[in-house]
Amino acid sequence: MQVKDLNIEKEILPFFDFTWNEDARIKVKKFILTPLNTKDAIITRQKIVKGFLTNISLYTSYSYSRIDYREVSQFMSGYTDKEYLPKRLSTLLLLNKKRYYLYRSRCVQVILLYHRLHNPIHQKPYYCCIP
Numbered sequence: 001m002q003v004k005d006l007n008i009e010k011e012i013l014p015f016f017d018f019t020w021n022e023d024a025r026i027k028v029k030k031f032i033l034t035p036l037n038t039k040d041a042i043i044t045r046q047k048i049v050k051g052f053l054t055n056i057s058l059y060t061s062y063s064y065s066r067i068d069y070r071e072v073s074q075f076m077s078g079y080t081d082k083e084y085l086p087k088r089l090s091t092l093l094l095l096n097k098k099r100y101y102l103y104r105s106r107c108v109q110v111i112l113l114y115h116r117l118h119n120p121i122h123q124k125p126y127y128c129c130i131p
Contacts, residue, residue: 008033021069064116072113075106 006012013032019025036042093100 020064021066021073023073064113068109069113071106072109075110 009029009032013029016032017025017028019028031045031048036045093103
């Protein structure tokens with residue numbers, strides 16, 4: 001029997017894929033499908049899985065809209081100081097209401113995402129899973 005005979009992507013991956021967005025889905029897929037060459041790497045991966053299992057209650061209460069996540073992701077990946085922090089920004093935003101509301105909505109979405117990530121509803125101590 002070979003590893004490819006396990007049909008990991010079709011038969012095992014769905015048991016671990018409870019993701020809310022495509023970026024996370026890609027990371028889980030890579031995590032599951034990337035073979036490990038050393039005993040230390042295998043133990044480290046086991047610790048990561050144990051960390052997720054230890055904190056499962058944090059993930060079950062987490063929710064965030066896919067559309068909002070996509071907006072934050074696009075904003076953060078395309079962010080440049082030149083575009084978003086030009087000279088006289090406050091004057092520009094005061095004169096252009098459309099730009100003001102666009103900036104405001106993006107900033108609010110980033111704040112909401114970080115708030116949800118750092119303030120889970122059922123907080124408990126995190127298990128450190130990476131040495």
